[in-house]
Amino acid sequence: MVEAGSAARRGRPRSEAARSAVLTAAAELALEGGPAAATVEAIAKRAHVSRTTIYKWWPSAASIVLEGLLDAVRASITRPSGSTSVQALVHHVSSLNAILADPAVGPLLRNVIAASTSDPAIERAVLDQWIAPRRAAVAVTLREAVDRGELPGDVDIEVAVDALVSPPYYRLVLGMPPLAAEAVDRLVETVWSGCRH
Amino acid sequence: MVEAGSAARRGRPRSEAARSAVLTAAAELALEGGPAAATVEAIAKRAHVSRTTIYKWWPSAASIVLEGLLDAVRASITRPSGSTSVQALVHHVSSLNAILADPAVGPLLRNVIAASTSDPAIERAVLDQWIAPRRAAVAVTLREAVDRGELPGDVDIEVAVDALVSPPYYRLVLGMPPLAAEAVDRLVETVWSGCRH
Amino acid sequence: MVEAGSAARRGRPRSEAARSAVLTAAAELALEGGPAAATVEAIAKRAHVSRTTIYKWWPSAASIVLEGLLDAVRASITRPSGSTSVQALVHHVSSLNAILADPAVGPLLRNVIAASTSDPAIERAVLDQWIAPRRAAVAVTLREAVDRGELPGDVDIEVAVDALVSPPYYRLVLGMPPLAAEAVDRLVETVWSGCRH
Amino acid sequence: MVEAGSAARRGRPRSEAARSAVLTAAAELALEGGPAAATVEAIAKRAHVSRTTIYKWWPSAASIVLEGLLDAVRASITRPSGSTSVQALVHHVSSLNAILADPAVGPLLRNVIAASTSDPAIERAVLDQWIAPRRAAVAVTLREAVDRGELPGDVDIEVAVDALVSPPYYRLVLGMPPLAAEAVDRLVETVWSGCRH
DNA sequence: TTCTAATCGAGACGGTACGTCAGGTCTTCTC
DNA sequence: GAGAAGACCTGACGTACCGTCTCGATTAGAA
Numbered sequence: 075m076v077e078a079g080s081a082a083r084r085g086r087p088r089s090e091a092a093r094s095a096v097l098t099a100a101a102e103l104a105l106e107g108g109p110a111a112a113t114v115e116a117i118a119k120r121a122h123v124s125r126t127t128i129y130k131w132w133p134s135a136a137s138i139v140l141e142g143l144l145d146a147v148r149a150s151i152t153r154p155s156g157s158t159s160v161q162a163l164v165h166h167v168s169s170l171n172a173i174l175a176d177p178a179v180g181p182l183l184r185n186v187i188a189a190s191t192s193d194p195a196i197e198r199a200v201l202d203q204w205i206a207p208r209r210a211a212v213a214v215t216l217r218e219a220v221d222r223g224e225l226p227g228d229v230d231i232e233v234a235v236d237a238l239v240s241p242p243y244y245r246l247v248l249g250m251p252p253l254a255a256e257a258v259d260r261l262v263e264t265v266w267s268g269c270r271h
Numbered sequence: 272m273v274e275a276g277s278a279a280r281r282g283r284p285r286s287e288a289a290r291s292a293v294l295t296a297a298a299e300l301a302l303e304g305g306p307a308a309a310t311v312e313a314i315a316k317r318a319h320v321s322r323t324t325i326y327k328w329w330p331s332a333a334s335i336v337l338e339g340l341l342d343a344v345r346a347s348i349t350r351p352s353g354s355t356s357v358q359a360l361v362h363h364v365s366s367l368n369a370i371l372a373d374p375a376v377g378p379l380l381r382n383v384i385a386a387s388t389s390d391p392a393i394e395r396a397v398l399d400q401w402i403a404p405r406r407a408a409v410a411v412t413l414r415e416a417v418d419r420g421e422l423p424g425d426v427d428i429e430v431a432v433d434a435l436v437s438p439p440y441y442r443l444v445l446g447m448p449p450l451a452a453e454a455v456d457r458l459v460e461t462v463w464s465g466c467r468h
Numbered sequence: 469m470v471e472a473g474s475a476a477r478r479g480r481p482r483s484e485a486a487r488s489a490v491l492t493a494a495a496e497l498a499l500e501g502g503p504a505a506a507t508v509e510a511i512a513k514r515a516h517v518s519r520t521t522i523y524k525w526w527p528s529a530a531s532i533v534l535e536g537l538l539d540a541v542r543a544s545i546t547r548p549s550g551s552t553s554v555q556a557l558v559h560h561v562s563s564l565n566a567i568l569a570d571p572a573v574g575p576l577l578r579n580v581i582a583a584s585t586s587d588p589a590i591e592r593a594v595l596d597q598w599i600a601p602r603r604a605a606v607a608v609t610l611r612e613a614v615d616r617g618e619l620p621g622d623v624d625i626e627v628a629v630d631a632l633v634s635p636p637y638y639r640l641v642l643g644m645p646p647l648a649a650e651a652v653d654r655l656v657e658t659v660w661s662g663c664r665h
Numbered sequence: 666m667v668e669a670g671s672a673a674r675r676g677r678p679r680s681e682a683a684r685s686a687v688l689t690a691a692a693e694l695a696l697e698g699g700p701a702a703a704t705v706e707a708i709a710k711r712a713h714v715s716r717t718t719i720y721k722w723w724p725s726a727a728s729i730v731l732e733g734l735l736d737a738v739r740a741s742i743t744r745p746s747g748s749t750s751v752q753a754l755v756h757h758v759s760s761l762n763a764i765l766a767d768p769a770v771g772p773l774l775r776n777v778i779a780a781s782t783s784d785p786a787i788e789r790a791v792l793d794q795w796i797a798p799r800r801a802a803v804a805v806t807l808r809e810a811v812d813r814g815e816l817p818g819d820v821d822i823e824v825a826v827d828a829l830v831s832p833p834y835y836r837l838v839l840g841m842p843p844l845a846a847e848a849v850d851r852l853v854e855t856v857w858s859g860c861r862h
Numbered sequence: 863t864t865c866t867a868a869t870c871g872a873g874a875c876g877g878t879a880c881g882t883c884a885g886g887t888c889t890t891c892t893c
Numbered sequence: 894g895a896g897a898a899g900a901c902c903t904g905a906c907g908t909a910c911c912g913t914c915t916c917g918a919t920t921a922g923a924a
Binding site: 108109110184185187188189190191192197200201205230232233234236237239240241243244245247248249250253257260261263264265266267268269271 | 305306307381382384385386387388389394397398402427429430431433434436437438440441442444445446447450454457458460461462463464465466468
Binding site for chain 6: 286289320321322323324327
């Protein structure tokens with residue numbers, strides 16, 4: 075999709091100012107007034123960008139919010155070097171929980187997840203670009219623990235990942251209060267020791 | 272909402288036929304065409320009921336779907352007598368998972384949860400009438416296990432409930448495949464033994 | 469199209485206020501700013517009527533202008549009793565010329581004729597409801613003159629009608645100055661005596 | 666607009682291929698799909714020319730159609746030498762009628778006339794470059810007849826011209842069937858003898 | 863031969879209006 | 894008084910063209 079260096083491109087280049095204004099406006103509107111407020115029309119007006127330009131680059135308002143979200147939390151999956159498996163898991167789940175509890179991120183993600191119900195493209199993007207990499211990070215940590223003999227070889231990784239990452243999403247999506255930090259610790263400990271029999 | 276016997280009521284009584292036709296039409300439309308298809312307009316047309324009547328009794332299309340949902344799975348929370356704690360938990364989580372995986376229920380609930388994002392009334396109703404009773408059933412079972420000494424007294428019930436019930440919702444809402452029956456078994460076993468240290 | 473007395477009609481009746489506000493607004497806009505100004509959007513705004521209501525009753529902006537035009541000049545075809553054939557023809561052509569030269573009518577008709585180029589429905593309506601009755605009035609007068617022996621029996625009525633009524637339209641549509649009253653007199657005299665050989 | 670010989674112009678010269686491709690494409694589109702089809706966008710696409718180029722040379726789609734029209738029928742006004750006045754008039758009106766009835770010309774002219782309603786530049790061009798020369802040819806013939814004593818000196822030339830040339834335009838613009846050849850003959854005879862008293 | 867001036871093509875952009883859809887409200891008549 | 898029918902307003906949708914604006918590529922005469 076992106077040319078390698080030289081590639082001369084004809085025509086007027088895309089306006090980066092317009093793109094970022096749209097992303098910002100969408101996020102602000104969604105945070106202020108909920109998903110219903112982030113219409114293409116309102117975004118265009120606030121971003122001082124024409125509606126046609128928006129439709130040229132994005133298929134729906136939800137896709138704009140999603141792109142802004144992915145931009146904002148890009149590279150937020152880190153694994154602390156020199157730590158025990160449990161510490162690594164706590165780090166993963168804690169940072170996931172923190173992101174979802176962040177008042178500037180959680181509501182946006184909730185909107186996007188709601189939109190994914192009626193828009194397969196959004197659903198795919200959420201799964202591929204948001205869910206999958208985060209599940210993978212947890213799964214890798216668990217598999218390394220199995221390799222090191224810390225966990226038995228018959229552990230069902232998928233089930234363990236589900237138990238670890240579901241609660242923050244569940245609470246976000248249903249409008250329940252987010253997990254406290256200590257609750258996250260207990261959750262990880264419970265699942266970890268449950269995996270060891 | 273429903274009066275007790277005596278009140279006599281003047282005028283034409285509410286049509287039960289209209290109510291059930293509306294609920295059925297809403298469910299069918301939502302299953303056939305997703306959330307976007309279950310508009311008040313379409314429901315009215317399919318149910319052969321006037322739009323005015325619908326607006327008189329329900330505030331939104333989502334509330335109709337929710338009411339139909341609650342009608343359909345009323346009294347679906349049962350606890351098998353004469354069973355071990357683990358068996359009871361497996362029963363609870365399995366039946367929850369089965370309901371959410373049911374192609375006639377899951378999509379509807381997913382719609383309603385999506386609608387709860389932008390409608391506080393729906394959010395409240397989902398929490399109070401759907402989520403709370405099911406969490407309570409699991410929590411009661413866990414507390415009984417603590418009382419019987421099967422689990423230590425310092426178990427964090429809320430965390431354990433989260434770990435047990437979140438995965439089916441998480442998978443439903445994100446459009447992932449539902450948990451297999453054996454995965455449910457392993458999930459309960461993992462959390463149960465994790466709670467025992 | 470309209471029911472005779474009894475018919476009782478269910479539902480909210482059509483708003484006559486809205487209809488006339490739309491017709492007035494369309495005429496005003498078309499007179500002020502030319503055909504390009506009389507958009508459905510602008511008409512709706514000026515008439516304080518919603519766009520949807522307009523689309524419910526009219527298929528296009530031009531059809532609104534046309535309806536207003538037909539309303540305004542309804543029953544404008546009269547034939548003076550007790551007059552010679554030539555006087556009757558002068559009357560017909562003069563009043564046609566006056567209407568087309570009327571600054572409150574001519575421009576509107578010109579707009580509608582322009583719209584008829586790209587809209588067959590408008591074209592049909594103009595021919596049937598505007599052109600045909602006026603041609604018929606002239607043709608009747610000519611045929612009566614033939615019957616009375618004032619004109620020979622082999623006169624080509626259609627050709628004579630064309631010669632009499634075309635010039636005012638021609639001048640209107642091309643933006644030329646309208647015919648003066650005396651020019652109309654001379655036109656009728658010329659065609660009349662030309663028909664007598 | 667056109668340079669006097671020598672001037673030599675620097676820079677890339679205007680592409681004649683582009684010009685004629687645009688004129689052809691505009692005519693084809695207008696004939697196929699009516700005035701609404703001949704948009705600048707569609708013309709550009711069919712002519713394989715960029716929109717910018719079109720806007721550089723023409724102010725509107727209608728002006729393109731008009732230019733093509735004038736190109737096509739240039740020098741179509743001829744007067745047959747050695748003929749009576751009536752024959753010359755019949756020749757003029759017949760060829761005008763034939764041009765307007767030509768399925769490759771009439772619809773285009775009708776489009777352009779419609780566009781003249783909302784575009785003063787088009788209106789001017791139509792009057793100056795299309796209408797005026799044709800009226801002049803007829804008027805000259807009539808004046809020669811007066812000079813030769815075939816017509817009385819008090820003939821109103823303008824009125825006579827109107828009566829002769831209006832009908833074909835009138836019928837074209839309103840979508841009526843064109844005049845038959847014999848009808849043209851009768852029209853000229855009627856007006857001619859009407860002018861002689 | 864390089865400059866320089868004009869063209870042409872490609873495509874992004876801000877706009878305006880389109881015609882449609884759904885949400886809600888209101889008015890009238892019927893059961 | 895409930896319900897049906899239907900007119901109405903509001904607001905957003907996604908699309909089509911408009912006319913303007915950068916760009917780069919091309920083509921010639923002029924320095």
